[in-house]
Amino acid sequence: MWRGALWRRVLWRTVLTLTGGITRRGALPEGGCVVVANHTSHADTAALLAALDSRHAPRIAAAADYWFASPWRRRVCARLAAGFPVRRTGGGMTDLLARTDHLRAGHAVVLFPEGTRARSGEVGAFHRGALVLAEAAGVPVVPVGIAGTDRLLPKHGRLRPALVRVRVGDPLPPTVTPEEARAAVTELHRRTVDEPLRDSRVRKRIAARVTSRWGLPLAFAWAGAEALSWPLMPELLLAVACVAVPRRSLKLALAALAGSLAGGVLALQLAASGVQLPQPLTTDRMRAEVRQQLAVESADAVRHQPWNGVPFKVYAAEAGRAGVPVSDWLAESAAARGSRTLAVGLGFGAFGFLAHRLRRFYGAYLALLGAGFTAGLTLIVANWA
Structure with a gap:
């Protein structure tokens, strides 16, 4: 039993x-x-299973009409949450008292006496079931306060990064009243309410811009300009924005991809009509290499672009001069640019999600990112000189 609890x-x-x-x-x-314990989120169960020691092999009381209403929910609840069914429409006390042997063997039974998830910041009235079980088994009642799960997984909301705090209180006698148990949990919850993580002012300012109505148009315009002439690739913007606001990563990456493709088509058509746009931080050797690839592979040559360091604008302009059909170019560049842009955006978004607790160091991250990007760009240009 303890092995399953440890797992x-x-x-x-x-x-x-x-x-x-x-x-x-x-x-x-x-x-x-x-x-x-108090109960505001489905994540409360995960928090208690992660926080309570495995030698007590905690079992979690779960609503039979919800968590055991279908085979897949029953399997998830029993295997991943050590749940056992408790009826809410009659017979629930019998279900609880069946756990007295588990308690007498030295293990723990976890209940949410409110009976359902309460609103954030509140602890509802306690039912007597947990206290009757404790008195029947002759074991103490242990109050626990949980905070942060209402941010992590709000009721009827989406999962988002948050620090979860669990505070285990002093044992209470099995004869404790529901009001006394509720007061103990309420006090623990009050003392445990999670303080906002320290944040960077720079990150908050960038996050405000990214989540405004100008965030996606900026990503589109940046990528489109880079496909024409702008020297800074859109992946740099994604590295800044997706770490600041991970939940916007996919939308930002798609906007950058759309802008890159639109700019690439425009660059191709301008070059085909004889317009020569400036291409800073590019070299004659880059253009010669791209011309050779296009002569052999036509539009398919753009598949090399994500890996060889040659800017996308060089491929777009040379494809226009080589007379590559727009439809072929759009199809091949969508595959090449899509794989890179989406991978970079989602990768930095995942990094931002996992590094949520370190967001106060976002300014230092930007400094390292700028230094790394400058060094990398310098080496690429030097290599192609």
Whole structure:
């Protein structure tokens, strides 16, 4: 039994570490106990399984009419959350009292006495079931306060990064009243309410711009300008914006891809009509290499662009001079640019999501990013000189 509890603890601690982190204060007493906690999110179960020690092999009471209503929910609840069914429409006390042997064996049973998820910041009235179970088994009641799960996975909301805090209180006697147990949990929750993580002013300013109505048009315009003449590739913008606001990563990457393709088609047509746009930070050797590739592979030559360091605008302009059909160019460049732009955007978004707790160092990240980009660009240009 403890092996399964250890596996679940490692699983959920890993998940919560990746989604913002988890901290715990206090510990369960020796022997069996009934754990009562506040409940604002489905993530509360994961938080308790990650925080409580595996030697107590905690089992979680779950609503039978919801978590055990279908085979797949039953399997998920039983295997991943160590859940057992408790009926909410009659017979629930019998379901709970069946766990007395588990408690007498020195393990823990976890209940959310509110019976359902409450609104953020509130602890609702407690039902008596947990206290009746504790008295029947002769074990203490342990209050626990959970904070941060309402940010991590809000009721009827989406998953987003947040630090989860769990505080385990002192054991209460099995004869404790529901009001006393609720007061203890409320006090723990009040003391545990998560403080906002320290943030960077620079990140907040950039996040405000990225999430404004100008965020996506900026990504589109930047990428389009780079396909024509602008020397800074759109991946630099994605590295800045997607780390600042990870949830916008896909939209930003798609906007940059659309701008890049639109700019590439325009650059091709301008070059085909004899218009020569400036191409800073490019070299004659780059253009010669691209002309040779186009002569052999036509539009398919652009597949080399994501990996060889030659700017996309060089391929677009040389494709126009070589008379590559627009339809062929658009199809091939969509595949080549799409693989790179989407991978970069989603990759930096994932990094920003995982590094959520370190967002106060965003200014230092920008400094390192700028230095790395400058050094890389210098080496690429020097190599193609």
